[in-house]
Amino acid sequence: MISLRLKVDPLPIDEPLVVRLQGPGSPARSDHDAVLAEIAPDRREYDLNGFSFGVYGISSEVIDGDVLMMLPGETTAHRLIRAGSAHNTLLVTEQCDQLCVMCSQPPKKYHTDLFEQFTLAASLAPQGAMIGVSGGEPLLHKERLFSMLEDVNAQRPDIGFHILTNAQHFSRADLERLQRLDYERVLWGVPLYSSMPETHDQLVGKPGAFASLEQGLSILMRAGASLELRTVVMQQNWQDLPALADYVSTRLSFLTVWAIMQLERIGYARMNWKETFRDTSGDFEQIARAVDIATARGLKAALYNFPLCSVPPAYQDFAPSTISDWKRKYLDFCLNCRAKETCGGFFQWYSQAEGFAFLGPL
Numbered sequence: 001m002i003s004l005r006l007k008v009d010p011l012p013i014d015e016p017l018v019v020r021l022q023g024p025g026s027p028a029r030s031d032h033d034a035v036l037a038e039i040a041p042d043r044r045e046y047d048l049n050g051f052s053f054g055v056y057g058i059s060s061e062v063i064d065g066d067v068l069m070m071l072p073g074e075t076t077a078h079r080l081i082r083a084g085s086a087h088n089t090l091l092v093t094e095q096c097d098q099l100c101v102m103c104s105q106p107p108k109k110y111h112t113d114l115f116e117q118f119t120l121a122a123s124l125a126p127q128g129a130m131i132g133v134s135g136g137e138p139l140l141h142k143e144r145l146f147s148m149l150e151d152v153n154a155q156r157p158d159i160g161f162h163i164l165t166n167a168q169h170f171s172r173a174d175l176e177r178l179q180r181l182d183y184e185r186v187l188w189g190v191p192l193y194s195s196m197p198e199t200h201d202q203l204v205g206k207p208g209a210f211a212s213l214e215q216g217l218s219i220l221m222r223a224g225a226s227l228e229l230r231t232v233v234m235q236q237n238w239q240d241l242p243a244l245a246d247y248v249s250t251r252l253s254f255l256t257v258w259a260i261m262q263l264e265r266i267g268y269a270r271m272n273w274k275e276t277f278r279d280t281s282g283d284f285e286q287i288a289r290a291v292d293i294a295t296a297r298g299l300k301a302a303l304y305n306f307p308l309c310s311v312p313p314a315y316q317d318f319a320p321s322t323i324s325d326w327k328r329k330y331l332d333f334c335l336n337c338r339a340k341e342t343c344g345g346f347f348q349w350y351s352q353a354e355g356f357a358f359l360g361p362l
């Protein structure tokens with residue numbers, strides 16, 4: 001598993017520090033660049049404006065260009081941006097106003113505000129990077145979030161963001177700011193689990209969520225924003241998928257993509273796995289109908305987090321590799337599969353004992 005934390009020397013700092021690691025061949029471009037000064041077997045020493053610190057247990061080639069955040073008193077650094085990866089996500093808050101039965105990141109009560117550090121990290125990312133923003137619910141800190149997007153855009157218009165939000169905290173007052181964001185560089189990923197308000201509200205643990213979400217989506221539509229609608233397949237919404245396809249294709253036809261997603265077995269999803277996970281490897285019928293309805297009406301549908309061999313051949317083109325590199329694994333039988341290059345495999349925390357019944361190399 002790729003590590004998102006690195007052991008470092010403790011630094012004499014009072015505030016979080018964000019630095020970009022640079023090889024000796026790449027001259028420092030800003031005060032935030034630390035340049036590789038010395039290589040020992042298990043330690044890389046970097047120079048940051050005259051003081052040095054060590055990074056342990058990883059080769060300098062692997063971390064060249066990475067952006068780290070070090071916190072006072074800590075001996076591990078957060079690898080906020082991995083220069084060689086397309087899967088970088090900033091967890092901007094752990095607070096949330098929903099309690100979804102399938103939540104992979106259960107919410108916490110308190111918020112540590114690191115938007116300033118995240119803004120700097122994003123502005124140090126490689127050219128053209130697309131950075132994920134998730135939570136918790138990022139829009140609980142809407143002003144800070146908008147400021148981050150605007151500040152990064154002012155310095156680095158090449159950087160894009162993919163923001164996961166329940167979209168319930170937009171108001172008409174946000175229209176102007178939303179319209180100013182580059183719709184080609186900002187994609188809003190918004191969950192909708194059912195066309196029936198009561199089912200959606202029950203799944204997200206919040207009465208009135210569906211109604212607030214409809215309002216939020218209408219604001220995104222009026223702003224001309226890019227929308228990735230996200231529906232996790234569960235036992236609870238299985239029967240409703242065709243009706244949801246009908247709702248999505250008639251009411252939300254402005255969307256960029258409708259992502260139908262498999263469950264990630266962690267957090268509340270792991271706790272509620274038996275009542276929630278739907279094995280789609282043996283019965284794909286409702287998903288097939290939903291995809292057919294959406295595509296027949298000109299919408300782009302996609303299947304996220306599905307092992308390719310769990311999907312009938314006619315729908316495999318809808319299933320790109322979507323599981324982030326740092327949390328992806330393959331099983332023993334994948335070794336002989338000719339589709340391994342294009343298949344996204346499984347989450348690290350997937351358990352075959354409780355998972356798909358019908359899988360095997362293609």
Ligand code: SF4
Pocket residue numbers: 307308309310330331333334337338339340343344345359360361362
């Ligand atoms: S056998 Fe493994 S690599 Fe091949 S399609 Fe299935 S999950 Fe993917």
